Amino acid sequence: MVNTNPQLIEEILTRGVEQIFPKREVLETALASGKRLRLYCGFDPSATSLHIGNAILINKLRQFQELGHEIIFLVGDFTGMIGDPTDKSATRKQLTREEVLANAKSYQEQAGHYLDFSGDNPAQVKYNSEWQDKLTFKDLISIATNFTVGQMLARDMFQKRIAEEKPIFMHEFLYPLAQGYDSVAMEVDLEIGGNDQMFNMLCGRDLSKNILNKEKCVMTMKLLADADGNKMGKTAGNAVFLDASANDIYGAVMSWSDGVILPAWELATTSPMAKINEVKERLANGENPKNLKLELAIELVALFCGAESATAAAEHFRLAVSEKTAPADLPKVELLASEDLFTAVVKFYNGQRSNTQIRQLFSDKAVYYNNQPTDDGKLLPKSGSAIRVGKKDWFEIG
DSSP: OOOOOHHHHHHHHHTTEEEEESOHHHHHHHHHTTOOOEEEEEEOOSSSSOBHHHHHHHHHHHHHHHTTOEEEEEEOTTHHHHOOOTTOSSOOOOOOHHHHHHHGGGHHHHHTTTOOSSSSSOOEEEETHHHHTTOOHHHHHHHHTTSOHHHHHTSHHHHHHHHTTOOOOHHHHHHHHHHHHHHHHHTOSEEEEEGGGHHHHHHHHHHHHHHHOOOOEEEEEOOOBOTTOOBOSTTTTOOOBTTSOHHHHHHHHHTSOGGGHHHHHHHHOOOOHHHHHHHHHHHHTTOOHHHHHHHHHHHHHHHHHOHHHHHHHHHHHIIIIISOOOOSSOOEEOOOTTOOHHHHHHHHHTTSSOHHHHHHHHHTTOEEETTEEEOOTTOOOOTTOEEEETTTEEEEEO
16 A cells, blocks of 8 residues: 655655656656555665665665555666766776675665565565676667767766776766666666766666656755765765674764764654754754764664664764773784784774875874874884774774
8 A cells, every 4th residue: 555645755755855857746646646656776786885875865765665665676786797987087897796796795684774675565676687687789789779979978977088088988888778778677667866876867767768668757866965065975984884883883973074964864864854854953053063963873873783782882982082082892903023003003994994094194193002192103012002093993902
């Protein structure tokens, strides 16, 4: 049974939404009609973890699921091998089938923080290799006749590469065709994605119209960014990964600028709009943004890791960051007698930071040995010493 409550439909059409194609009224009419819509969002497994940007899209799928619509969580195990060129200044490294499947291993578990994969209206998990692997070269030619080279070259990142005399490879032109064909294969009524995915999603809209004679809607979502347009993500170093530890999620949220607080409440939490409006009002009335950021951190950690972990993470942050006191049960880094502090930090991050980045931390005196800043990476730390890197990362020499 599909819920056609006008207030809930209004929230679905507005909360975090950037644009709707062909126009809002078309989707609104479909939602109000009581028809059960089939919709999806696709996720290419370019890494082992989903992040907060993905969570925004999954959260929107959740809203549709709660109204009774058919949800498809699509793993792009085929498109992930091509590599989406959107907003990329250089060609992506291509992944093997084995690599994308390994990366996607826990995607359903991570998405389960928002979506229900059981119950009366379970979300479905599909892999686009199911139909993409079956396409012939003849099929590809037929799909390609729906688009022009000019449409592809007009994209910003390709124009930039042309200006910089960087190569554009043919398979990059084929990516939006492959993503677009997903809409045809699943015969969906709606696709959801970030506003940076608009071109690819509209390709799917064109193909649905031309091949299926079907009106497919497209909903683009806002990206999580501050008032100046600075995005939260892997490049900025402030991404929140859905399989991260409670302490890491809490610390990452607390590192966000104040301008991200309200968008994050709206886009990433499952809180009702009454709470979002309360946050907005409290900020407008001059309340210290840190209070709302602390609440946001607890809200997100509880969503991803549970309420008990959220309470523990808040206490860890209070001790480790606010009071700069070493928390209990620090992770241990084992060193040989001849290994220095630089090696200890390298081992602690285990590839998450490059040696160049770690050298910069020492240069900035962002490494603390027994709570004293040091730039001496050659120092030989004693067993039991507490090491802090930056504001929140602590470990103990084993």
